[in-house]
Amino acid sequence: MLEVFSSDQCLTHRLARYFGDYNAPEQCGHCSVCHGQIAHLPQPPALEPLDNRDFQQVCGDFIHKHQDFTGQPPSAECLTRFLCGISVPLFTRLKARATSGFALLEDYPYAQVRAWVQAML
Incomplete structure (x- = not known):
């Protein structure tokens, strides 16, 4: 930023x-x-390339919480918001802020995180 x-x-x-x-x-x-x-x-400081990150380790807990609560996996947009630390009403109900991985990639450009998430799904 x-x-x-x-x-x-x-x-x-x-x-x-x-x-x-x-x-x-x-x-x-x-x-x-x-x-x-x-x-x-x-x-x-230089940011570590996103390709070096383990998608399942970074997002796994949130994906399971989301799926248990809504009955479906989160969208790429939802995962990107989670990783960038952008709260939405659903995140309050899921207690997303307390989930490992929340805002983990907040230092990266949003579009870069979104592209990485889409490639991982």
């Missing part, structure tokens, strides 16, 4: 791309970058 805000490109455009929206305009005209004020932030 720090990479998004330290970019020399429009912040709105970069934020939209971070969340997988590639249709946002390249210049919003109202963010700090569009006004010529580019932030200079320290580089974040």
